[in-house]
Amino acid sequence: MSVVKVIGLGKTYLxxxxxxxxxxxxxxxxxxLNEGESVGIIGRNGAGKSTLLKLLAGVTLPTSGEAFITGSFSSLLEVGTGFHPDLSGRDNIFLNASILGVSKHETSLELANIIAFSGVEKFIDQPIRTYSSGMKLRLAFAIIAHLKTDIIALDEVLAVGDSMFQIKCMERIFEFKKQGRTILFVSHNLSAINKLCERTLVLESGSIVFDGPTDEALKLYADLTNSQSGQVVSKYLTDLEIGGTKSEGTVLFSLKNLPTNAALDLGINIGTSDGISLYHFSNRFINCDITPEDSTAKIEVKFEHQLKPGNYSISIYIGQNEQQLEWLSNAASFLVPAFNPHGFHNPDSIQGPIISNFSISQS
Amino acid sequence: MLTFDSMPANKPVRHITPNQSFSNWLLQLNERRETLLFFIWKDLKVQYSKPIFGLIWSIFQPLVYFGIILLVMQFSGRQTATTGMPFEVYLIAGLAVWNFCTSAILGSINSIQSNAGIISKSFFPRFYLVLAPMLKSSIDLLIMLLITAGVAAWYGQQMVLQSISLLPTMLFLLWITTMGWAAIATSATIMNRHFRHAIPVLLYAMLFALPIFYSASEMDNSLLKTIYTLNPISGSMDFLRASFGAATPTLNTTIFWLLQSLAWSAIGVLFFRKVEKSLSDRI
Known part of the structure; x- marks a missing residue:
């Protein structure tokens, strides 16, 4: 039975x-989308994933096409956006649930469960402004985790929070799935998509370029991200190209508009999509002097890695004369293609993103 | 063509299209009314977390103006020809109406910005952004009306018997016109955020442009007098003053005011519906 029917939906901005x-x-x-299906949506930044969810949620109206949504639909509010800082956690639960379209009666039935799940019982009557961002996040997720909606849209819920909380979120999302609810899951965390969704849509500059089994979608997405250079808009950096295999990577870029001919200080950082730094390569570590001849330079960085399949983020530091010229955080993504040497699934918070050769034997 | 054969039965179907019909718009306003109540409740709870301060801030502005205008009048020795009631009563009634109109419009404009996060992330009827501040200001209006009655009693002006019919007319004119103006001001702000700076100036200009501390009957220019009389907010002030013994406005003027207030609210709703489509893209 299809619960979401989208026909030629389009959104253009002037x-x-x-x-x-x-x-x-x-x-x-x-x-x-059929009832009870979990469908992933992947695509690069700006591919239209969030806009598509916003259209389905009714946050913004399409400019063409139409869609039919049967049953209740909810999408997770970004952390704390629905919270009023001066109201207590308890009051904010009611407020936030009401904005999501849940009645006061329904919320009061679930109140105890929401508070218990959030893990902020002690502070529930304190104003939200005294909460840490982690506490706000837990409370926000606890609210949506207890909604009884038929269709749930999750946009990058795993991008924030500590690892224990992410595990809790993921478990809860699997519970939704068991309950037979329909899930639309947008994430850059490809392993989570792989675990949760049998079917995945790949978006590329606004179009759905693939709709089918998740493993095929991930392969296609790997090709898409690796074949095209990142379109970095920067004063000093241009022509950024990233290449990655299961054990090696290359980062190519050109520098322009450099203010002086002084030796360059370059740093290339590889981290997880949730901001944990994994590798850092700098020409200073290896006493490699790079001196531009004029205001430009071409740089090639080659490295070995032991990363599990998935999408990582590359940040680039450019400095001269002990001064930072630019720090391009999340300048591009680095994709390690799918392979599976040890039978594991996931670079997640328990198993970690790094592989190593190891042996375990009974002695 | 699309069929619903495969759709689960007995569940509401939401149809997403580039345009939303007016009847649908009204239905949604009604369906999600609990969210509207939560918006009002939130603002009240924040304001009255310390009840004394909440109360003081809601009446602070009109009472300060009341004091200042009385002082200025006294020092300048200017006589005010008011319509058969003490100047203090005339003034506080005008300020009560003006204060509601101003705070509702400002509240509505500010609610676009203070709710930017939820506007861009979730759906609720956007017109609540206009309605919630207005309904919240109604609580302040109620307090101001009680103060007006107190001031009137102090100066020996009793509430007249007809006020049972006069006060509802006053509230209708005030609410409906303010809703229209708030919707227009908010829509203009959505279209171009620079209006955010212009509108407060216009609202303070209204303090002088409306017959608050003088009356239209004092004017000798008949054109200007007519323009003053046309305004439904002046009408609301006249009806409030009439409840405390001033002359009751004529039937013809009243009908004109009522029609005009309906026209303002219609313009406001139409304008708002036009810009709300792109609201989440503009903030």
Whole structure:
């Protein structure tokens, strides 16, 4: 039974400026979701994933096409956006649930469970402004975790919070799945998509370029991200190209507009999508002097890695004369293609992102 | 063509299209009314977390203006020809109405920004952003009306018997017109955020442009007098003053005011519906 039917849905934005260009955030999206299905949505930043969810949630209206949604639909509010800082945690549960369309009666039935799940019982009558961001996040997720909606849209819920909390979230999402609820899951965490969704949509500049089994979608996505250079808009850096295999990686880029000819200080950082730094390569570590001849330079970085399959983020530091010229955080993504040497699934918070050769034997 | 054969039965179906019909819009306003109550409750709870301060802030502005205008009048020795009631009563009634209109419009404009997070992340009827601040300001209005009655009693002006019919007319004119103006001001702010700076100036100009501390009957320019009389907010003030013994406005003017307030609210709703489509993209 299909609970979501999307027919030629599109959203265009008119960009202001001299050329009056049009941005197609979502183009002619057509798909169906069946009851109880968990479907992943992947795509690079700006591919239209969030816009698609916003259209389905009714946050913004499409410019073309139509969609039918049967049953209640809820999407997770970004951490704390629905919270009022001066109200207590308890009051904010009611407020946030009401914004999500849940009645006061329903919320009061679930109140004890929500508070218990959030783990902030002690502070529940304190104003939210006294909460840490982690506490706010836990409370926000606890609310959506107890909603009785038929269809749940989750946009990057795993991008924040500590590892214990992420595990708790993931367990809860699997419970939704067991309960037979329909899940739309947007994430850059490919292993989570792989675990949760049998079917995945791949978005690329607003269009659904693939709709089918998750393993095929992940393969296609790996090709997409590796074949195209990152479009970094920066004053000093251009032509960024990233290449990755299961054990090696290359980062190529050109520098321009350098203010002086002084020796460069370059740093390339590889981290997880949730911000944990894994590798850092700097020309200073290896006493390699890079001196630009004019205001430009071409740089090639080659490295070995032991990363599990998945999407990592590359950040680049450019400095000269002990001064930072630029720090490009999350400048591009580094994709390690799918392979499975040890039979594991997931670079998650328990198993970690790094592989090593090891042996275990009975002695 | 699309069929619903495969759709689960007995569940509400939401149809997402580029345009939303007006009847659907109204239905949603009604369906999600609990969310509206929560918006009002949130603002009240924050304001009255310390009840004394909450009360003081809700009446602080009109009472300060009341004091200042009385002082200025006294020092300048200017006589005010008011319509058969003590100047203090005339003034506080005008300020009560003006204060509601101002705080509802400002509240509505500010609610776009203070709720930017939830607007861009979740769906609720956007018109609540206009309605919630207005309904919240109604509590302050109630307090101001009680103070007005107190001031009137102090100066020996009793509430007249007809006020049972006069006060509802006053509230209707005030609410409906303010809703229209708030919707227009908010829509303009959504379209171009620079209006955020212009509108407070206009609202304070209203303090002088409306017959608050003088009356239209004092004017000798008949055109200007007519313009003053046309305004439904002046009408609301006249009806409030009439409840305390001033002359009751004529039937013709009243009908004109009522129609005009309906027209303002219609313009406001139409304008708001036009810009709310792009609201989540503009903030």
């Amino acid at each position: 960009l202001k400026g001299k050329d009056k260009s049009v941005l197609h955030a979502v183009k002619n999206a057509t798909f169906e």
